[in-house]
Amino acid sequence: AMNGCRVLMLEKGVWPRDKPCGDAVGGKSLSHVEELGVLPMIEATPHYVVDSILFGSTNGSEVRVMLPKETYEAKGLMSGYALPRIQFDYMLFKRATEIVIEAGGAVIQGFSVNDVPVDGVGEGAKILGVKGKIGGARSEEPDLAFSAPLTIGAGGYNCPVSRTITEVYEEPFRDDEHFCGGYREYWENVGGLGDSEGPIEIHFIDEVLPGYFWLFPVQKGVVNVGIGMLISEQRKQKGKKKSLKQIQKWVVEEH
Numbered sequence: 001a002m003n004g005c006r007v008l009m010l011e012k013g014v015w016p017r018d019k020p021c022g023d024a025v026g027g028k029s030l031s032h033v034e035e036l037g038v039l040p041m042i043e044a045t046p047h048y049v050v051d052s053i054l055f056g057s058t059n060g061s062e063v064r065v066m067l068p069k070e071t072y073e074a075k076g077l078m079s080g081y082a083l084p085r086i087q088f089d090y091m092l093f094k095r096a097t098e099i100v101i102e103a104g105g106a107v108i109q110g111f112s113v114n115d116v117p118v119d120g121v122g123e124g125a126k127i128l129g130v131k132g133k134i135g136g137a138r139s140e141e142p143d144l145a146f147s148a149p150l151t152i153g154a155g156g157y158n159c160p161v162s163r164t165i166t167e168v169y170e171e172p173f174r175d176d177e178h179f180c181g182g183y184r185e186y187w188e189n190v191g192g193l194g195d196s197e198g199p200i201e202i203h204f205i206d207e208v209l210p211g212y213f214w215l216f217p218v219q220k221g222v223v224n225v226g227i228g229m230l231i232s233e234q235r236k237q238k239g240k241k242k243s244l245k246q247i248q249k250w251v252v253e254e255h
Contacts, residue, residue, distance in 0.1 A: 007105040014109045015093045020182045021085040022214050023224045027078040041091045046219040047083035049197040056203035082216045110134050116164040125168045127151045176232040183244035184226030193217050213251050
C-alpha cells in the first residue's frame with residue numbers, strides 16, 4: 001500500500017485486542033515503526049524507554065548491558081521501548097488501516113479464513129486468494145471469497161496461508177523448536193522503577209530452560225511479568241510444569 005498497491009487487509013480479530021507478549025519493542029524494530037509513521041504516536045502515549053538489559057543466570061549472577069541513548073543515536077539507532085501490546089498493536093493497526101485506505105484499498109475486521117484456493121500442483125501451484133466469513137467459523141454470515149495476484153499470510157502460529165503452502169509442497173507445517181509459548185501478567189503499583197526510563201530484566205532459570213523469565217516495565221509503576229519456553233520443550237513437561245502459569249507462580253514464590 002505504501003508503494004501505491006491496492007490492498008485488502010483481512011484481520012481475524014477486532015481491534016483493539018490483547019495478546020500475550022513481553023511488550024518490548026527493540027531498537028531495530030523501531031526503525032520500521034518510524035517508517036510507518038507510528039513512532040510519534042508511541043511517544044505521545046505512556047511508554048517506558050529501555051536504557052539497559054539486566055541478564056540473570058541460573059547460578060544467580062547478573063550482568064547489565066547498557067544501551068546508551070547518545071551512542072545509539074550517533075549510529076542512527078534507538079535503544080528500544082516497552083509498552084502494552086494492546087496499545088502498540090492498536091496504533092500499528094490504526095496506521096496500517098489509514099495507509100491501506102489512502103491507497104484505495106479496504107480493511108475487514110473479524111474475518112476468519114476457512115479456505116485458501118490453489119490452482120495447479122507442485123511447484124507450479126498458485127494461491128488464488130482466500131475464502132471465509134465475518135464473525136468466526138460458526139457465524140451465520142455468508143461465505144465471502146476474495147482473489148488477488150498476490151496473497152500474503154501474516155497469521156502467525158496457525159496461519160491458514162502458510163498451512164496451505166506446506167500442504168502443497170508436502171512439508172511440515174511448523175517446527176515447534178522455533179516457536180515459543182508465553183504467559184504474562186501485569187503487576188501494578190511496583191516500586192523501585194524509574195518514572196519513564198530504566199532496564200528490562202531477563203532471567204534464565206533451570207526450571208524454565210530453554211526459555212526465560214522476564215520483568216519488563218511498561219509505564220510508571222506497571223511491570224509486565226512473564227515467562228516463555230520453547231513449545232517443543234513445554235510439551236515434554238509433566239504435571240504442573242506443563243502450565244506456564246503454574247511455572248511462573250513457582251518462580252515468583254521461590255526466587
